[in-house]
Amino acid sequence: MRYIIIGAGAVGGTVGGRLAQAGREVVLVARGRHLAELAEHGLRLRVPEGESTYRLPAVDGPGPLGGLRPDDVLVLAVKTQDTVSALEAWADAPVAGGGTAAERLPLVCLQNGVESGRLALRRFRRVYGVCVWLPSAFEEPGVVSAAGSPLTGILHLGRLPHGTDDTARRIAADLADARFEAPVVPDVARWRYAKLLANLSNAIEALTGTRDTEPAQALYARVRAEGTAVLAAAGIGYPSAAEERAARDGKVTLVPLDGGPRGGGSSWQSLARGTGTIEADYLNGEIVLLGRLHGVPTPLNELLQRLADRFARERRAAGSLPLADLIRLADEAARPTG
Template sequence: MRYIIIGAGAVGGVVGGRLAGGGCEVVLVARGAQYAALRDGGLRLRVPDGEFTHRLPVVDGPAGLGTLRADDALVLAVKTQDTQAALDAWGPAPVAGGGTAAGRLPLLCAQNGVEGQRMALRTFRHVYGVCVWLPATFVEPGVVSAAGSPLTGILHLGRYPRGTDETVRLIADDLEKARFEAPVVPDLSRWQYAKLLANLANAVEAVTGPVEGEAALEFVERVRAEGTAVLDAAGIAYTSPEEQRARRGDKVTLVPLANAPRGGGSSWQSLVRGTGTVEADYLNGEIALLGRLHGVPTPLNELLQHLANTFARERREAGSMPLSELVRLADEAEAAVAE
């Protein structure tokens, strides 16, 4: 099986590099400065066991590959806000023997949130979800890092919307050989919604910096409690913290990496790179959407969605808002709802 990594950033770059290191055939898809860096210097992967340079085929779209192979697997690792453009580009791509990628090839959505795979199912016949537990960093073109040890990450896999099959089990086998744990589960959404609750803090981190200290942790708990109330009202199941800890144990322990400090998660990294967009609409915004559908107020997540988008659009410095200011705005938002 050949893996085409659509979006060779933090998650895509690490997964692609690890798969290549495990002996799999990998093609990277990137754009702009990242495409140029990967093309000219290869993918530099920094992990606890060293720094590896993988010189892999790099394209900026399906035209760079021509006709796709019948044994190709597409790994969609772009941010959710970039999903539709990727689907539009890769769905119609021809496959050897006839048909298109959308009709014939497996598409794995290795993304935060839950919306990307739903978007994919409108055009792709064989969609698989991935619950990504992979602390990874991408702030410099051509360089990605992952500090997890002894495993690089845990990637729960399953068909979308439910079930398993032989294809996903073969993919899991390749990931297991590449320093990941890859449980194949029929109820993947339970893990993804639990991860969504964890990712609600991404906007806090992007706006105010690392979530450290009692005040920051208390605020994040308020945000997640709002999310939990929404999921409960919607009747959406999610794994408990106890079940998550039992699965993870100490399998992915962060190890300091030389020349690769981890300053923040995916939203923080988007602001640092100045991309102009952030995925808050599909994290905090998912909670806001469900809250409106089920009659649950979500003032904190709506505020974070707005602030994160404003920071991205205006290219504000990541972490530049004092936590005290964020808490003040949040208190005002909650008070306005209560009136």
């Protein structure tokens, strides 16, 4: 199989580089300065065992490939807010032997949140979801880093909306050869909802620069409580904390990387790079949406969504909101009115 990584940033670049290291055929899809660096100098992947450069085909869309192959796997690794444009670019791409990508090829959603799978199923017949547990960073064109050891990450994988098949198992086997653990599960959506709850802290880190201090953790507990209440009202299940610990403990330990960038989650990286967008609409915003659908108040998630969107739109610096100010705003938002 040939893996076409649509969005060769932190997660996509790490998976693409590790697959290439394992001898799999990989194409990277990027844009702007990142694409120029990949095309001219290759992908530089910084990992605990050192830095390597992978000179892989790099394109900005399906056109330069001159058509897709029946053994291609499309790996969608853009942020959720860029999903629709990516699907539009690739869905109608012709496949050798007839048909289009949407009709014939598997599409793997290697993304946070749960909305991307729903968007993909509108266009593609064969969609696979991944619960992404992969500490990685992209802050410099052509360079990505992943500090996890002994595994680079854990990627629960399955068909959407549910089920497994031989394609999922073949992809999982390739990922296993590339230093990932990739359990194939029939209920990948429940793992993605568990990750969604964890990702509710992304906006806290992006705005304030921290999520590990005691006050930040206390705020996150309040934000997460809204999330769990919403999922309960919606009848959506997810793994318990004990099940998550059993799946992950001791498998991915962060190792300081020489010359590596300052660590930070995906939302922090969006603000740090000044991209102008952020995925809060599909993380905290997913909880807000479900809360409105099921009659559960979510003032803290609504606050984080609104602030994260504003900071991204105005290109404010990552971590520039004092945590004390965010806590004050959260207290005000949660205060009963009337």
